Amino acid sequence: MAPFSPASSDVLVIGGGPSGTALSAELAARGLDVQQLAPHPPRPFPATYGAWLGDLPAWARGCAEQVWTDVRAYTGPQPTSLGQPYALLDNAALLRTLRGRADWTWVEGAALHAERRGAGWIVYGVGGEHWQTRLVVDASGHGALVSPVRFPGGAALQTAYGLVARFRRPPVTPGSMVWMDYRTPAPELKRGEATFLYAMHLGGDRYFVEETSLIARPAPTRAELRRRLLARLSAQGTPPHATESEEWVAFPMNAQAPAPGGVLAYGAAAGRVHPVSGFQVAGALSDAPGVAAAIADALCHGGDAAAAGWAALWSPERRAAREVHLLGVGALLGLERAELPHFFGTFFGLPREQWARFLHPDTDAGTLARTMLRVFAQTGGRVRLPLARAALAQPAASGRALAAAAGLKI
Ligand SMILES: Cc1cc2nc3c(=O)[nH]c(=O)nc-3n(C[C@H](O)[C@H](O)[C@H](O)COP(=O)(O)OP(=O)(O)OC[C@H]3O[C@@H](n4cnc5c(N)ncnc54)[C@H](O)[C@@H]3O)c2cc1C
Structure with a gap:
């Protein structure tokens, strides 16, 4: 058996996404010795994160790359003005702000499993490494490592296929954000699952356009959503003329509140995705101080830190x-x-x-x-x-x- 890693920590946070990073920052800001484990170095979170501006904690509103006040939904031919600002997060700014909050150690590696050892835990890595810690937090996302999250009747997924592209003719009203457009300009959109366009004008001739299936079981595939997006844009007379990047979204929406275990889960791993919108990031940023305070208090006073974290995250x-x-x-x-x-x-x-x-x-x-x-x-x-x-x-x-x-x- 390989020796323990010489460095042990108060908390080992598994996962380098927004949830794990927000919680690590708040734990470290409370004086705890934190190791954050991820298979990659610190890097801006790769997904396109949107949130209602008012749902973000005040400090995170400064990490918005863009905010729209013209936010619309089309559930029929005419738009409904949703009347509250919507933000696209600047993931580099978000990471920088979180990393600037406190000092903690980022460890590159992937966890394989966690085992209780005395009053603490040993986490085993895929490369044969071991990490010793008092508390393990699983923030490894939707395919969580230890998470006790269950999906009644099987996972119902949100799936979406999106593009950042340049357009000769605007695919949505310039200056607007379209939260949901259920119109069906192309015959293909009348067949199969009902899907909608989610879109943001990014400035100039750049737009983010995404064909989205809110929740379905089984869910439309990437190929199907791509086909539907391109058919929609083409039928509108607004095909993309230069694509910069693509995005594929697939995650479960219908998590039950999990039973608390010895490993604390956080973020998507803890089933905190909103079951109707699919949003999670604003909540993970807002919850981090309260969950970190509960953990710090328990570790400081010899309490059960995992139970304290679960109680703060998943109250009755x-x-x-x-x-x-x-x-x-x-x-x-x-x-x-x-x-x-x-x-x-x-x-x-x-x-x-x-x-x-x-x-x-x-x-x-x-x-x-x-x-x-x-x-x-x-x-x-x-x-x-x-x-x-x-x-x-x-x-x-x-x-x-x-x-x-x-x-x-x-
Ligand atoms: C493409 C996409 C777009 C989305 N858009 C939005 C949005 O606009 N707004 C919103 O609120 N939500 C959105 N979501 C839903 C959800 O909030 C995100 O999935 C969010 O990334 C979850 O954050 P997280 O930190 O919990 O997990 P993740 O972001 O999935 O991060 C998990 C981390 O754990 C690491 N990891 C995985 N396995 C291991 C392991 N064994 N050992 C160590 N590390 C490991 C990963 O490398 C990663 O660093 C989106 C989801 C997707 C997939």
């Missing part, structure tokens, strides 16, 4: 909220594809503070359930029936959601 209120979100997922999965635009037409027709609270990373079960009841009351009959069916399929959870909506604790 958040567990109740996730149950309501999963009722929403059941409803979305049960809708006929053609009804999705109607559903979102009703959703975005609610007063802005109601739909915005629903999409916020940290909204209580009662508020979520009341919003769902409003959508149910205001939408058309063809949408209402599958929503009712989804609720009846989960009678106990639906009962708790109704009680939460009425402000009762059960």
Whole structure:
């Protein structure tokens, strides 16, 4: 057996994404000895991260590469103005800001598994290395290493295919951000899963355009979404003329609140992806100080740091909220594809503070359930029936959601 790594740490954070980096920064800022393990050196996070500006913690708003105030959704021929600013994150600035917060050690390597050893842990690496630590945090993303996250009925995925490209004619209104465009200018878009265009004007003739399937099981493939995106752009008379980069998105949306284990999970590995929007990054940045404080306090006073971290991340209120979100997922999965635009037409027709609270990373079960009841009351009959069916399929959870909506604790 190879010897232990001579350096042991208070916390070993597995993963070099936004979640692991945000938590490492907050742990190190509290004086803990932190090692962050990733198979790559520190480098700007590779995905295109968008977030509602107001959902980001105040410091992270300074890491926005661009902010749009003209934010639209098309659930029919006319746009709905969503009326709240949306940000594209500058991932290099985000990484720089997090790394500047405190000092900790970045270790290049990949974890294979973690084993309890006395009061602490040994993490084994793929290259035969060992790391000794008091607490392991798994922030290794959607394909998490140790994560206890489960997906009821199997994982339902968000998939999307996007391009950053130059256009001779603008594919969306210049200066705008299109959060959701369910229009179907090409016949191909009327077949198969209902997908929508998510797009940002990046300045000049540059745009980010992405064909997105919000949530499906099974989900459309990369080839299918690429075909649909190009058909949409071509039918609009706005094909890309020079492509700079491509993006493929695929991750599960329907995580149950996980049972706490000896390894703390964080970020996507902890099932914190919002089950209706797919957003996670703003929440991971906002949660890091509270989770780090709970861990630091437990390590300092001889408490159970993993349990403290789990309690801070997945409070009983958040567990109740996730149950309501999963009722929403059941409803979305049960809708006929053609009804999705109607559903979102009703959703975005609610007063802005109601739909915005629903999409916020940290909204209580009662508020979520009341919003769902409003959508149910205001939408058309063809949408209402599958929503009712989804609720009846989960009678106990639906009962708790109704009680939460009425402000009762059960
Ligand atoms: C292309 C794409 C676009 C997305 N866009 C958005 C968006 O606009 N807004 C939003 O809020 N969310 C978005 N998401 C959803 C989600 O928030 C992201 O997936 C986000 O990257 C999750 O952050 P994370 O740090 O938890 O995990 P990741 O970003 O997946 O990071 C995981 C890290 O762990 C490392 N790792 C993996 N295995 C090991 C191992 N065995 N040992 C050591 N390290 C390991 C990886 O190399 C990586 O550094 C997007 C997802 C994808 C895939």
